[in-house]
Amino acid sequence: MIKLTERLMAAASQVRPGAVLADVGTDHAYLPVYLLEQGICRRAVASDLREGPLAHARRTVENSGFAERVKLVLCDGLEAVPHDVTDIVIAGMGGETILSILKAAPFVKQGDKRLILQPMTDLPLVRRSLADDGFAIVRETLAVEQGRFYVVMTLHYAGQPQNLGFREQYLIGPCEAPxxxxxxxxxxxxxxxxxxxxxxxxxxxxxxxxxxxxxxxxxxxxxxxxxxxxxxx
Ligand SMILES: C[S@@+](CC[C@H](N)C(=O)[O-])C[C@H]1O[C@@H](n2cnc3c(N)ncnc32)[C@H](O)[C@@H]1O
Missing domain, CATH: 1.20.58 (Methane Monooxygenase Hydroxylase; Chain G, domain 1)
Structure with a gap:
């Protein structure tokens, strides 16, 4: 059984039951395998830009018994990820990289998709850009790991630019953390x-x-x- 760190657990807890998951930049594929083990997601696409992390992911998936329900994809961002995914996690990457991945994949605005993002940097920029682009924050929390804080937020496409207060942009919005x-x-x-x-x-x-x-x-x-x-x- 996979045991997630607090940071990845915060992301996992925002994935909806029954989701078809995309884990972009999956590295070891701990997140998709955990969500399958817990019966939270139905199936998953685990993508990574590099061969090495994808090889780690393949090992985790093969040892998990869920190989038939995880599609492993070598690609940049969401480039080769099927568009029927419902919940898209992008965690552990810089804010600018996350924004460029989303910008290159307009399908994230279709249907009832959720974005679950955990940017390592540039949070005010990420919040501002996504709000201007029509994404609304649905949930936000903070995870703490070895004294470091990580913001994890879920967004959906609301169709028009969103108001974003100064506090929400530069500090934190309504937050589920204690x-x-x-x-x-x-x-x-x-x-x-x-x-x-x-x-x-x-x-x-x-x-x-x-x-x-x-x-x-x-x-x-x-x-x-x-x-x-x-x-x-
Ligand atoms: C620091 S790891 C994070 C792994 C995992 N998502 C987590 O949060 O623990 C970043 C991973 O993202 C991958 N990556 C970086 N840029 C990417 C891109 N444009 N598309 C897909 N994967 C990318 C890297 O190869 C690496 O495996």
Missing amino acids: AEIVRRYLAKLRRKYAIQAEGLRRSATEQSDRLRLLDEILAEITKMEGELEDESA
Whole structure:
């Protein structure tokens, strides 16, 4: 039986029962095999760009007894993934890579598909681009693994550009993670953005727009921390 890490478990928990899964950048194919073992997905497509990870995936799938229900595909993103998949997971990749994979696959906007994304970087850009492109966030959570925080979000195509608040873009939207985890995540973001702001203040380069944005983010963190404190009082 496959045991997933907290990060992959957070992604797995957003896959709908009965789904036909696509796991893009599957590496060891732990996610699809776990979801088949648990009876959550009906069948899966596990894709990867590189031969090495796909060979790992093949080994996991062959040892699992689910080989007939997993299609292994060597391709870039969703290029050769059949369009009848319902739930598409793209985890453990940079935000820009995720966006370019989605942009190259307009079929993700068809029917009732769900995107379950776990970007490693560029979260504000990912959120902004997808909202502008008509995707709405359905669920969002935070996973913590060895002190690192990972945002996992589910989106569906809503057909028109979505409003996205400042907080939702730069911090986090309504989130399923416990308040304590959100508090720790905000503290981490505060440290990161405060260091960036301090660096800019010291540098001679003129970056006042970026500095203004960082100050706005830091103020929003303070506001959100206050709200979380009020809620727990
Ligand atoms: C860090 S691993 C993440 C594996 C797994 N998804 C996870 O979250 O644990 C990234 C995987 O994505 C694959 N990958 C990177 N770019 C890709 C692309 N454009 N299309 C498909 N797979 C890609 C890599 O080969 C690698 O196996």
